[in-house]
Structures are given as C-alpha cells and as structure tokens.
Amino acid sequence: MSDSQFPKPAREVRQWAMFCHLAAFCGCLFPFGNLLGPLIIWQLKKDDDPFLDAQGKEALNFQITVSIAITISLMLMVVLIGFPMFALVGIGALVLTIIAAIKANEGLDYRYPFTWRLVK
Structure with missing residues (x-):
C-alpha cells in the first residue's frame, strides 16, 4: 500500500x-537530555494518535542507539579510534534527527536507519 492511501495526520x-x-x-543542554526529551514528549502524547506514538518510539529508539554508540566511542578513545567514531556518530545523529523531524512534520512515517528498536 502506498502512503497516499492513508490520511495525513x-x-x-x-x-x-x-x-x-x-x-x-x-542532550546539548544537560546529560541524557537526548533520551529524556523524546521520552517525556512521547509519554505525554502517545495516546493522542497512532502516528505520534510510532514517531515517539522511533525517536526514543534512535536516541538509545546513539547513546550506546557514543558510550562505545568514549571507551574507544583510549585507543584513539574513538575520536573519529565519536565525530561520525555525532554528525550522523544530528543529520538524521533533522531529517526525521522534517519528515514527521510532513506526516511521513520516518524510520531511522541503523537503529536498535528496543521500545516496541
């Protein structure tokens, strides 16, 4: 089924x-803000609309994945490979988050690539 068959939220x-x-x-303002921000909004609004519930879960899952990747990068800084990995994860998270926000505002069901989906 194509997206045009479903009504726009x-x-x-x-x-x-x-x-x-x-x-x-x-997350730029306080530690773990990248997890708490999406979690709080999703918890407050998830029952309002299925689209909002799905996008909240997707945002939270991506930020969990980013947090794990950042933690691994920080540990690997001991052997220097962590520095470029940290930069790559940071830039990727920035770009993909902006893309997801734009797609969600257009009413498109965006799925992040490379995401470990723990929240179902």
Whole structure:
C-alpha cells in the first residue's frame, strides 16, 4: 500500500511528532537530555494518535542507539579510534534527527536507519 492511501495526520499531531525528534537536542543542554526529551514528549502524547506514538518510539529508539554508540566511542578513545567514531556518530545523529523531524512534520512515517528498536 502506498502512503497516499492513508490520511495525513492532523497538523498538531505532526508538530508533536516533530517535537519528539527535535527533543533529542535537549542532550546539548544537560546529560541524557537526548533520551529524556523524546521520552517525556512521547509519554505525554502517545495516546493522542497512532502516528505520534510510532514517531515517539522511533525517536526514543534512535536516541538509545546513539547513546550506546557514543558510550562505545568514549571507551574507544583510549585507543584513539574513538575520536573519529565519536565525530561520525555525532554528525550522523544530528543529520538524521533533522531529517526525521522534517519528515514527521510532513506526516511521513520516518524510520531511522541503523537503529536498535528496543521500545516496541
């Protein structure tokens, strides 16, 4: 089935889905903000719409994956390979988060690549 067969979510739902993805930037303000931001928005709004629930889970799963990759990068800094890995993960997370936010605001069901989906 193509995406055009499903109705586009309401404007407010799309905005909250976008905020789920963008809430990851709370990690720039305080430790673990990249996890807490999407988690709080998803928990508050998940029952409002299935699209919002799906995008909240997707944002949270991606940020869990990013946190694991960053932790591994920090540990590998002892043998120097962690420095480029840290940069690569950071740039990738930034770009993919922005793409996901834009897609969610357009009403498209975005799935992050390379994501370990723990929250179902």
